[in-house]
Amino acid sequence: MQCIITIELGTNGVRVFAFDLDGRVIGSMKGYHPTFHTEPDYSEQDPEQIFITTLYLLKNLLNEYVHPKKYKVASICFCASMHSVLAVDRNGIPLGNAITWADNRARQEAQDLRGSALGKTLYAVTGTPIHPMSPLLKIAWIGHHDKERFRLTAKFLSIKSYIIHQLTGEYMTDYSIASATGLMNIHTIAWEPDALQYAGISSDRLPDLAPIFTTAGRLKKAYQQSLNLPAETKILVGSSDGCMATLGDGVLGEGKATITIEDSGAVRVMGPTVLKDEHMRFFNYLLTENCYVSGGPTNNGGNIFEWFTRQFGDFSHPYDIESSMQQLIEEASKVPAGSDGLLFLPYLLGERAPIWNADARGAYFGLNIKHERQHFVRATIEGILYEIYSIGKILGEQRNIKSLSVNGTFGVIPFWTQMMADMFNRPVRTRQRSHSVSFGAFLLSATEMGIYKTLDEAAGTVELPDVYRPDKQRHAVYADYFAVFEKLSTRLSEEFEAISALQRKHVLPQPSLTPIKN
């Protein structure tokens, strides 16, 4: 009996799954590792802790679910968050922490490049929006501001490349992760000379490019022994979380789109052509040759509802945010669609797609004397989903989206899923126990093994049993209010800039309890 293991290196932690060859889950585990913010714009993670977390989970998954039932591990497939950068020296030893996608230190570099002709060219050939998240800009930042680290760096890796290197000794990156670095030409599938020149590096300081099915060397002896795995166990380089969530929902093919809502969110389509956009609003990442995952990401997903819950939820049970959120959703469901005209702009973390404005800020709008507490709850959720809808709407200008699927912790909450069906006026498919990213990695491995001939065939087998159908009346209400939402999100850009400048100027000291300043 064979099984497939997937390892997802996510934003907040690691998830491991064991699947049987029919795609049924044998067992799964998750483990958290922290993100450090040593400076306001910084967002870093410890590569060694990620490695140890991965090893710990893998070992426990094997010992608890796989070895006792005598499964033979056919392959271990990786997928990971995009846009991370880890500099290592010539011995492969990390030079500081890994810089994650959420890091904004390259703010200035991004602003300068985005406004230039080179920026437009690089966006078109690399598919990666010009944004501080992009490794292209992070490497340039290190070159400008951290010259010693830049000089000592033998390779600029992603977190996944580092973990694979620890396990097998190979330096390798897959097409999907590489296509999200801003350094790879997605049409020629090679490191892009103009991007390399901008970043100030040559291609030998990047890992080798490999198709997602590539075996990334053999497990080192010590790990074969400690994990009790044979030498021939395949370690597949795999793909990115975004690409795998799309594949895992079976979104290959005409007319399909998928919505992911975790802390942040995205709307994605998959197909043989890229989305072209003169406003540079979409990403185009590569799954395999001639297959692109395209779409738009939002900063403001479930994390905004968590913020709201922490401020206004009931916490009679300390730290039980799940029940608090559940309670708020029940309150929200008692308010009619449209929240009686209360609108919420969810830009608490600035915004990427569709407005790409780091200065954007949140607002409640349309407040009148009849609004009550529960209107705020519903308006908050509606605001988050109007934003998702606005990404879907501009995608719809280039692709005819007929069917939608939803995944991610927040996306699969029935109240949210129904709201998306109503806003989009399309049936929305989902599965309650959602693990689309890992399931995508399973499909990738199964295709590599020959169980499916192609990824198309693999995607075609995906069944999403739960269907939420749109309600015409609610759709009409949402459509009316969305028109105002959309105008506000673009018209306020001057005020967004002014208020965020003031917020930077008058940085408030921590209230109370810290010593007063003399």
Added chain:
Amino acid sequence: MNQFVLQHGRSPELRLFPHILEVGIKKNGSIQLNTFLTTATEGLRIYCIMEGRFEWRIGQQPYVLYPGDTALILPGASLGSDNSVLDIGAFAWIHIGIQKQDNGQIQPGRWSGLSETEGAAIGKILLLNGTPVLSRFSEAGKIIKCIYTELFGNEIGYQARINHQVDELLIQVTRQMTKQGHSGRDFPKTFMHLEEVLRRNLAHQWTVEEMAALVGLGTTLFNERVKNYSGFSPINYLINIRISEAIKLLKQPEISVTDIALDTGFYSSQHFSTTFKKLTGYRPSEFRKNHLRNK
């Protein structure tokens, strides 16, 4: 209540309570210069503001204290005000003799009803805590008044009762300290705080009780929340941090494996070696050899 002060060695009322070095209530009607002198002592001092507004320096840092605020001055830390000014107002205070161990930890003496582990945990948490001021915490003042009443009343059982009250004060102050800043709403933030303290004190032999108390939770709820949030039991999470830090140190040639073991909180190099090998498949020295070799 009138102002008073009792001092160990001078006041007969304290003869049976050698661990109470000083206790009193001060009411000050006009600003006085050169009266509130900066002092540092070996004991633990707790001040509760009842009226007025006081500008004090605690361990060099300036604080403004208002009624209901309680200041905690750790052994060795200084307390005073600029120009030794005593502002207008009233406060109660107590100065408790506390045992300082060789390893720098503090612990209540034999008079205390706290068990050795609980006493040690309280000492650890008081030492670790960043802020010396507890806001809106008037319970401490009430307990000091109760100690005063018992000291002068001499009713049956007063000796036991006073010692209970001092324990009560230590417990309340510690609980308040751990709850302050942890609203029960934001576990990621609370966990981040815990994680920072653990990293700063990695060599300490942490117990689950200490970790739970640091964030103001009982151990049962703490275990559940940590497991639910991180996927790890608190101890396993701690081991993960220890091994991750050890890996970083092993990749630098200058530190010995024994030092790494102790710095990252393992009992011995043997304990380190066993734990490390179990997780990574390598003994620490093998791991080092493998990663320091130039490729």
